[in-house]
Structure formats: C-alpha cells, structure tokens
Amino acid sequence: MKTESKISGYVLRSAVAMLLFSCVVVALSSAINVSKQPPKVPAAENDTAFGVNAHENAASVAGSAIRRNRTLTFTDRVAYQRAIEEVYWRHRIWPKANAGPKPPLDKVTPQAQIEKKVEDYLRNSQALEDYWQRPITPDQLQTEMERIASHTKQPGVLRELFAALGNDSFVIAECLARSVLAERLLTGLYGHDERFHGELKRRAEAELRTHPSVRQMKQTSGLYTEMEWIKSDSAREEDDRRAEGAVKLNGSEWGETVQKLAAMFGNGDPVAAGVSRAKGKGDPVTAAPNAFGAAQPTRLPPEKLLAQIKTDALSPLQEDDAHYYAVAVMNKGKDRLKLATVAWLKEPLRSWLAKAEAQLPMTMAAVRANYTLPVMAGPSDKSRP
16 A cells, blocks of 8 residues: 555655756766775766866866867776766765664675666667767757756865866766766657557546546556645644644745646646736736836736635646646645646556667767866855765
8 A cells, every 4th residue: 555655645746846946867876986996987088077276267177178089988987877877876874873874885785786787878878869860969968967066065075076077078968968968868759759668648538528527547457546735834733743744835935736626627727827918007916017018927926826726627738848737627726736636647658768778779879079167156066965
C-alpha cells in the first residue's frame, strides 16, 4: 500500500504538474577519489584556466576560450566523469546512523557504472540528432554552462567541479554541461512526440469519450487516484497535521495551482484562466493600462478564481512528460481542494532508449568550439548538496 500511495502522490503531482513551478534539473554525475589520490584526468589544454597562473585574475580567466578542433576519447570522458563523481561524493553527508566510516567512492560506484553514465549522455546526444534532427551545438553548450553558473546555489561546489575538470571550458562543456542539457532536451522532446505516444493518447481520448463523468473515471484503464491539496499556514498547522497524505502548498504555490486549474476548466476563457482584459480604465481588479493606454491582462486573485473552478466535472485530456491525464475537482474550499485524477503512463524514456540503444552509436567527433568559462558571482560555498 505504501508503494501505491507513493505512486498516487507522484501521479497527482504530475497531474497538476503545470500547477507548480518546475524546478530546474541540475543533477550531475560521478567522480574519482581525489581526497588522497588526485584523479588521473587528461591534461587540460586551456592554458589560462582557473588556478593555472596565480597572477591571472578572474576576468582574464573568464575571457579565455578554446578555438581549435578537439575531441575527447571515451577513456578521457570516463576519467572526467569519475572526477565529477568524486566531488559530489566528498560533499555527500554520511549518516551517523551508518555503521563504520564513509567508504571511498570506488566501493559504492563501480567502474561499469561510471562508464554507463558516459554512454548514456553520448547516446542521448546522438538520439537528439537522429530522431529529432536537433544536434547539440557549441552555442547551446556555452549557454548551458552559463545557466549552471548563474543558477547554482552552491558556487563553492561548482568551483570544485570546474577545478576537477582542469578549469578547461571545453571539458566542462562536453563532460558537465552536455550530460545535463542532453537529458533535459531529450526528456521534453520524447515525452511529447506522438510517434511514440500517439496510440496511447488516442486510447485515452476514446476512453474519456465513453466515460465522460467523474463517477466513471474508475472504469477507464488509467490509474485512478485522489488527493487533497491544502494551502498551508501557521493558523491551520494543527488541522493540516490531521489531513494525512495531503499535499501542502505555500501561498505562491496555492495561487499557481488555482490559476492553472481555472485555466484547465475554463476552455480557453481568459477570465477562467485568471486573466481579464478590462474594456475600460478604472477597474481596480482587471485594468492595467500600459504606456499607450491599452488595458493589459492582469491575474485575478485566487479567491476569485476558486469561484470559477467547476466541481464534479472532468477536465479535457492533459499531458506532461510522463503521462496523459484528466483531473476532476471533487470538493473545494477557501484553502482546500480535493482532486481526482486518472492517468495513462507513457513508455518511460529509459525503456525506449534501451530498445533504441543498438541503433545509437556513441559518437565522439572532433568539435571546433569557442567556449568561454562562465563567471560565478558570490563567495565560495562550503555547503553540501
């Protein structure tokens, strides 16, 4: 039952995936033991990278770039991947409850696992080109490096990662940014490609046509779940504790959830979507004239949107990366919503890739790139991931 409960929670979160801001994916892979023995990574080719010359300042380093054809062998990539893993392993907290000291990385991450991570991001990159004609470009990798540097909450750890890769912008782009970017792009493209999910979509649409009411949701082949969403605040903390299994939302999450639900049941009506265009100036709720005097769309407050959300009505078929789904609001209150969801699970990306693997070579062609090390603002961060 615990497993079913976890699945239910996940599916419902997916069902209202649009309802909450997505967190950006920045999970990076693996490394070698550098605490006592430095990793044997290939020598960096960027002569002006961080730490090479103590007389160079950050600005000159950030401006350094690689402007020649280069390639990395599979062995090179595996060595760099181990260096990445070691940085993360050093910062991972070893629970006090665990018997014995924290083991070295080699004891928990075998060589084959490191190699598999390299194979995965190379094949992900190749899949983008072969199936969607979207090869990852040097400009995209440069942008991804800058995104990682500007959004990191742990600049100290990121500096360690850069150092483990020789502060070489080419290596950082290829071994750090590529794995993150390829995973994100592939997940989005595969998840919404009807070549792979069209049959499931048509089946879900047909079942909703023959079972159009909330009472009939359980009669479909989709996974049916129910969950309550609660706007959390200190005044209701004790009451919230009694709502076992409920999802607690802060003020901004609650507002986003209500707005998305209003849009889902509004059939494109801008008012139902939480946005209104005032016909005249002076409406304090909806009028927001711009510099040219035209009224701009403004968001309605959650309490007004709640009144527009239908109960006991099934939404049109929705979609996220992992599911097709339909939602019904069973009950609603000032700060509570009870939702029912029926979801059809798409074939997971990893399952599809496992079958496509034989047709996806691990290419390591030479690249002519003009990468620049991104600048990270803020002091070194010693916090742990």
